[in-house]
């Protein structure tokens with residue numbers, strides 16, 4: 001992979017990573033359709049050089065973490081597993097907030113057990129959109145887990161610029177994970193701040209997400225036309241554009257498909273010419 005590397009909690013990670021959210025069953029709930037395929041995807045990603053995997057206890061729940069452990073433990077030394085806390089699932093798969101300091105700690109402890117590790121390299125505090133728990137209280141809870149050796153770095157997810165700035169005043173922000181893609185530039189202000197601060201920016205939904213009824217990225221006529229002209233796929237164009245935005249961008253595209261994994265990995269080698277860059281910059 002020729003996308004290069006960028007430091008994440010002081011460790012050099014390849015900018016093309018992998019997001020594990022598509023590995024569990026439909027709706028990110030329950031087991032995968034084919035366990036062997038899911039395990040194979042994780043192993044292939046790591047064999048190809050991926051050393052940054054994004055996951056969470058609430059993917060499945062537990063399923064993504066258990067697949068990662070089964071596929072990859074004992075873990076390669078250079079692998080940086082990033083998890084997140086701040087949500088939980090009910091028995092029907094609904095997504096519920098789990099934002100209190102006690103819930104954040106419980107979430108980290110569960111991640112450690114299912115992943116089979118003693119310390120998580122990074123845990124993202126995933127803020128609930130209506131953020132009713134005080135951010136400083138949450139950061140204090142996260143910091144206490146750093147002090148206890150449960151986590152090495154604290155990341156932020158779903159944060160506004162104000163929240164990012166507030167957090168950056170009291171902690172070292174390991175990374176920021178917000179929604180961002182060619183077609184969704186709503187988080188540009190936070191992305192700009194990460195660039196200025198040299199903080200890794202990890203866009204989620206880089207391919208437009210599995211939740212959207214009509215995928216805004218992969219069905220975009222302009223992205224498809226650009227892909228056709230460059231003999232690439234729309235997904236590859238979307239990922240290459242993100243990589244080109246700034247060296248601090250770390251990608252974690254999610255897939256349940258071995259063929260899509262290969263496509264996504266190869267996007268690290270796709271060059272966007274000036275014409276493509278002009279068209280894509282103008283979208284969103």
Ligand SMILES: NC(=O)c1ccc[n+]([C@@H]2O[C@H](COP(=O)([O-])OP(=O)(O)OC[C@H]3O[C@@H](n4cnc5c(N)ncnc54)[C@H](OP(=O)(O)O)[C@@H]3O)[C@@H](O)[C@H]2O)c1
Pocket residue numbers: 018019020021022054055084126157158177203204205206207208209210211218233235236252253254255256257259260261263264
């Ligand atoms: N912090 C947060 O709140 C948050 C929220 C959402 C996600 N995340 C993280 O971000 C990662 C990425 O986001 P995401 O997985 O939700 O969305 P995404 O990467 O934007 O898109 C995933 C969707 O794209 C499809 N896809 C993947 N590669 C493809 C390809 N080459 N060609 C065509 N379709 C392709 C997948 O289907 P197939 O399975 O069929 O390939 C799936 O439907 C997640 O895995 C998760 O780790 C974090």
